[in-house]
Amino acid sequence: MHNAILKCGLKEQNDSRFVDSIEKEAYVWCEKDWKHDDHEHAHHRAQLTFVEEGYQYFHIDQKIYLVPQYHVIWIPSGKAHRITSEAKTVNLMVFLFKTVFNDDFYKNVQVFAVPPVLKEMLLYASKWNQLVKEDEEQDVFFKAILKSLPNFCKESSYLEIPVPADARLIPVCTYINSNFKYSLDPDALAEKAQMSVRSLQRIFKNETGITLQKYLQLVRILKSIELIDTKQYTLSQIAYMTGYQSLSAFTASYFAIMKSKPKVKKNS
Template structure:
């Protein structure tokens, strides 16, 4: 998709504020940082994506959907090829406010929502109020708060602080190693005290919290997008104990690694449809 086509698509999403806009296609990645006048639901059949918004990165695994409130600047990055991406853009909820629609969230997709999304797979473009398609999609939107009680609690903060960037890069490039504050400080020219202070000031979490988030996020990615065993993944993201890895993973995601890996099987078993 060339740049002019991308710009036209972004404009088309908001040109009819009271319409629901449907786009079942390939991805919204490589778009500029942008925002919509409408709330956005995105569901990906296959692959892994990251949302970058509000100085944080959000991990979207299989069998989960992403909700982005109206007016939130964002861009999406797709790490792996997907069969199809389902995007639905809903009008603002000013008249019928619900706190659910005002915050970014990543939620599991139950069978009901999955079937509703697949039912709409042949619709694209503006869906006008008063049509059966609009009423169907409005029902889909209205049930989201009731079926989405448990957001995925994995959010990795990001920063534009150039001083901290080498330390963050070092962590990502040496994730399988034993990483300590002292080791990273020595490798990147910080004192331990200064590096600790910069982490807190720039990311609002400690070095150890950040390291844990990155390790578990990378593990989630590998569980869904590689054929490595759970033991191999644990070692690749820096754990030398399978039980420690499993317990940390459970505390942060609410699932054991083996259960999370089953999301890959569930995603692959879906009929991806034929819409392009």
């Protein structure tokens, strides 16, 4: 057996297969300055990841979910996922649960902003970091977190970018991902997909559930979040860098997707 890699607190032996040698019902794994690889993996524990600093992208089921700072993502047991991030520093807390309550909430991927009370609970839970022996307080506390998640979530739909399964659309997405500063040119995109503009618009909407214009908007907002994270630019600069004609147009677009106004974080 070659050296196992730790991922989400579990030992990976080979081919994204995991050895869950931990008997406990639930445990937490805190990681400062998280380094991830680019492999898809799955495990037989449900996962709650809290992004304490930075942001992460989770690639799951033909979708890319953005999980910014002070947000959590819930991933059901057995669901394959892959993680990427361009953030300078990523601090994560990963909670892993063997069993969950019988509620539809736990069967689907969920991403939501962490309300203050949940944030305090998650941070308090860090005192059990990587503790594998039984602990009664921890057991009760983690159950309380788990039980309250559906109430904390309240149907918050966060930024998720659909990835089409139809291979003809991949060059279209790749092109928009690289040229998001510019307005859409439907003719050029149709040529890339080798279909008519009307077919492209119809098939793209069927595949992703959104229009090309909406896809462009999502990509621009995603890029703006990466630029905000660098702390190198003003919001006006970021607006122009992501293809908006004015700061107000950018702010309105950002608010429509993220339900909050963009803010440049100062270097601490």
